[in-house]
Amino acid sequence: MDEFLIKFSGKKSKYKELQEHIKHLIISGALPHHYKLPSIRKLANKLDVNPVTIVNCYKSLEREGYVYTISGGGTYVIADNNLTNLNEDFIDQSSTHNIKYDLASSSPSPLFFPVKTFKNLLNEVLERDGGFAFNYQESEGYLPLRQSLQSLLTEYKIKVSHHYIHVITGGQQGLDVIAKTLLQEGDYVFTEEPCYPGAIATFSSRGAKVIGIPIREKGIDLVILEKELKKYNPKFIYVMPDFQSPTGYLYDLTHRKKLLELANKYSFTIVEDDHFADLNYSQTKLPPLKALDINDNVIYIKSFSKVFMPGLRLALLVAPPLFNEPLQEAKQFSDISTSGFLQRTFDLYLRKGLWNEHVNKVKLIYQRRCQSMLSALERHFPSCVKFSKPQGGLSIWVQLPEILKAKELQKVALKKGISITIGDDFFIQRKENFFRLSFTNLSEKEIEKPIKELASIIKGML
Amino acid sequence: MDEFLIKFSGKKSKYKELQEHIKHLIISGALPHHYKLPSIRKLANKLDVNPVTIVNCYKSLEREGYVYTISGGGTYVIADNNLTNLNEDFIDQSSTHNIKYDLASSSPSPLFFPVKTFKNLLNEVLERDGGFAFNYQESEGYLPLRQSLQSLLTEYKIKVSHHYIHVITGGQQGLDVIAKTLLQEGDYVFTEEPCYPGAIATFSSRGAKVIGIPIREKGIDLVILEKELKKYNPKFIYVMPDFQSPTGYLYDLTHRKKLLELANKYSFTIVEDDHFADLNYSQTKLPPLKALDINDNVIYIKSFSKVFMPGLRLALLVAPPLFNEPLQEAKQFSDISTSGFLQRTFDLYLRKGLWNEHVNKVKLIYQRRCQSMLSALERHFPSCVKFSKPQGGLSIWVQLPEILKAKELQKVALKKGISITIGDDFFIQRKENFFRLSFTNLSEKEIEKPIKELASIIKGML
Missing domain, CATH: 3.40.640.10 (Type I PLP-dependent aspartate aminotransferase-like (Major domain))
Incomplete structure (x- = not known):
């Protein structure tokens, strides 16, 4: 983690100087997307500063959309322009870096990948086959x-x-x-x-x-x-x-x-x-x-x-x-x-x-998230908005009244840190009043808030 | 290595019984291509037999084309139909399993891949990015x-x-x-x-x-x-x-x-x-x-x-x-x-x-193999056969007199355990008197023998 070493000039507060430095590392690409930043304790020791300095620095980076935190799991460099979603769904959401609630990406959550097991197997293969x-x-x-x-x-x-x-x-x-x-x-x-x-x-x-x-x-x-x-x-x-x-x-x-x-x-x-x-x-x-x-x-x-x-x-x-x-x-x-x-x-x-064990594990997680999103939709969305009630998969398909455009909703939602995938490109005969909500990347507890927010935006558009 | 455990019936010699057993493991796919068989000592211990039994078994498997040995490096399951070459060069050499001298494949030799280094890096990436x-x-x-x-x-x-x-x-x-x-x-x-x-x-x-x-x-x-x-x-x-x-x-x-x-x-x-x-x-x-x-x-x-x-x-x-x-x-x-x-x-x-270090290492190895093959060609091939004198790459391009067909040479060579890549498919206007010799998979010392053999086949065809 030598790249984090800086000499503080003393011209600004330490957390600001460190923030500028890390921002530069991110923009220059020296820190890859989803790179896990050093823990607060470790970096504070390394730089010989108060841990609060690091906390403030990381918080500020998060507010500005350069990093995201996983509760109890550390702080990570955000993907540039949220490109991971772009690739998958070809939707331009580059207008913001600051997505707090990713309902757009239907990629499975990396938190549930069997990384340790797979790592052992990678090593086993190399031991065996060279x-x-x-x-x-x-x-x-x-x-x-x-x-x-x-x-x-x-x-x-x-x-x-x-x-x-x-x-x-x-x-x-x-x-x-x-x-x-x-x-x-x-x-x-x-x-x-x-x-x-x-x-x-x-x-x-x-x-x-x-x-x-x-x-x-x-x-x-x-x-x-x-x-x-x-x-x-x-x-x-x-x-x-x-x-x-x-x-x-x-x-x-x-x-x-x-x-x-x-x-x-x-x-x-x-x-x-x-x-x-x-x-x-x-x-x-x-x-x-x-x-x-x-x-x-x-x-x-x-x-x-x-x-x-x-x-x-x-x-x-x-x-x-x-x-x-x-x-x-x-x-x-x-x-x-x-x-x-x-x-x-x-x-x-x-x-x-190991396959079935993994499938059963993630199925349970996503099933709960699905239910949680469906019940939030029931509670908050106005009745003129229809949505699918899937018994599988990773997302819910939503139909707005024809007078509304999903693109408009997307724009306003992005400003509030919520990303959705609009349906336009899924149609050969273009329709503009559909969008998709994925529940892969938010925990059961987190789902309510962005759904409530979306509902309120929709109500405002009606 | 439990798959190697067998109960000897006593109806045949132990090495024969073991050989049948391993053959079955290979044909059924239970042992993957290039799988490294247990060392002689280990397997002898495991099965409680004389090491000579294992030696005879492995030798016999090799003669029959089920495995190959790397001098000092163990015994490996051969790739089915030598498919690795097929993929690359689209040449059907399935008529034999028993290739002792692979001059067909221009794949780099797996023996020089930086496996250990790469393994460490794979682990480092997973530690870092999860x-x-x-x-x-x-x-x-x-x-x-x-x-x-x-x-x-x-x-x-x-x-x-x-x-x-x-x-x-x-x-x-x-x-x-x-x-x-x-x-x-x-x-x-x-x-x-x-x-x-x-x-x-x-x-x-x-x-x-x-x-x-x-x-x-x-x-x-x-x-x-x-x-x-x-x-x-x-x-x-x-x-x-x-x-x-x-x-x-x-x-x-x-x-x-x-x-x-x-x-x-x-x-x-x-x-x-x-x-x-x-x-x-x-x-x-x-x-x-x-x-x-x-x-x-x-x-x-x-x-x-x-x-x-x-x-x-x-x-x-x-x-x-x-x-x-x-x-x-x-x-x-x-x-x-x-x-x-x-x-x-x-x-x-x-x-x-690490890139340049690796390049310099393999370059030296392949350069020597190239020189070794060129000088063997000079010594043994009749002067009516022309060949390129490359200053790089992994193979030499050979032109037979027009009356000869490379395909004929390939056939006879295969019977002697030598594989070559014929040139036919490299031409849009088909020519049949060219072939390619790769020097990636044989050591400097090994190269002479198959070249001499090829020369003698060509002389017989003239």
Whole structure:
């Protein structure tokens, strides 16, 4: 922590001088995002000042939006322009650094990542494999991991040989290799509407025409879907049957089966994106489409970003035999292979049976946060504002009266230190009165306050 | 190592029974590729047998191609079908498991990866950043790493702000995002010929037409290039000025400057792929095109796979201002972001000033292996066989007389446990009498034998 050493000039108060110094370290990038600042006691000792000086300095940095604190967990450098959220949701919130209540990011909370366990496994892999852990890996994935994944998938009733299981560098890469394999200029693709904007962008960038089919509480609108199927001949339809992003809706069994029937009748492929199936807070678990897919019409992607850790960039893809080789080739030409080192470590994690334990732990946490947010919404939001009541996932989808724009709400909320994700980009036919609230990054107790604040802003807009 | 425990039935000799058991563990995938088997002493103790039993068992497994030994370094499970090579060079060598002399793979040798150092840094990052190390990262890359890379690039005379430096998931992803950004169906792309097949495949898969311009010892053929430029209007030309893959040729300063002039005159972009500039065994260091690029015509990719460790999947891309945002967007839609955990660790590696030390170490090793292979080629190969005399990189490019096919040589060599990479796929206008010999995976002493063997096969074919 030598970078914190300064010679006080005595021209300003010590806490001010130290604050300027740390600000400079942050702006210059010398302290990375989310860097944990030294504890108050340690830094006070190091600089030989009263701990109160450090307390004042850190508080002041926090007020100015350079750092954030985790109660009992220390002080951290904030991400520049809150970029972590930007990346994920493509929403510009750069107008402020000073977000106290992050309801925008649906990234899982880093506080619940199994860091210690994973660290031990990283070391175990390096002890075992040495340099080979850092060599090229097969582009379809590290064989033992594919076998572990085969066994994991049986828990979701998906029975498939590891020959059809591909390790990919995150769910987004799955969409990319599928687009590369199946799409050519002018092809049609159907998606749910609203839909994850990263998917729409990926399909469009291959020159495909994307048609949105409305999603309802129990699944995609099958009547409209069949009507559109009579007009167009889509290469595939992209769906998230479990806690769809952004709505949080869950397909019932009827919608699942009917969608598979339609795929057979109209000969299209279904791309099933499973980010959230593990975060199911209800008692009923429905089989993924892939588990019901007797005709090999489903390409299945399971991401480990939302339930586990996004920084690993790990997901799996299950290919129908017909597309198995082309998808592998597309993956190979995308990035050769996914990091073998991270694959080996994740393999060990699965083999040691740690997966379910982790899932159960985070499920409980997020379930409580979800309930806490839902009840705050019930209490504070005016009745003209509708919101989903998801039984899984990491966020709630909110619909304002049509006369209101979510963007306006976002602007005012940001000034009060609250970030939300507006819905505009999730629509192909743009709608401006929707927004998404995520409950991943606030504790149960913290959730009430920003919801109350949002409610009061909305009431003021009405 | 409980998986090695067996109850001997007594029906066969103990070493045979153990061998069957381990074979089963390997085939079933219970032992991953490159898994280090227990030491002879340890396993003998564990199973309460004579060490000779283990020695015989391991030797027999090696003869059958299930394991390989590193002299003084233990016994390892072989990669299934030698897939590591397949991924990289797309050559099917699955006809044998029993490769004693790997001259095909130009992957760097895992024996020289700085595993211990890197392990310490991985732990340091996790101590410092905790769960945040595993969160989403900005899609352009972890800011402190981009700043470290900015400083690293000045050593190559490339002066560019970190705003134009993107962290990407390996060099291949660089080609992919460039293709996504610049190419549409029917566009023309020029490459050197012969050329890395992964590049040709990536450009073709966007519907581009790839035209090969011959590469000579001092760089791309400028006369033919200009002739073709008058006929076509390529979106970009893809080149490797430093130790081109597969030829190992090095552009001289004239060729570098002239290429930049042509780019200006005919308005095309240059994609400069730097895999090998660090592995320069000569005394002269030429500036990369990007360092001479006053007109912002060059997109520069620097891979850390060949010189450092491929399993990290890390490379950097320098974008001209015009393409800065579109390239970042294409990266984002490819895999959101490169693993933040690995980025943070590599950043620490650079900040601790370990890069040059590593480069100097491996450079010396590979330089000696290069010399050793060149002198073996001089001694043994008939004079009708031509080969490059590279002053850098990891392999030598060999030209057989036109009546001979490299594929035939490959077949016979494989039977003798020698793998080579044939040149066919490196050509757009297919030629069949070229092959590539890599010297990464054999020690100086080991190189003579397989070269002598290859020479004798070639002489037999003449």
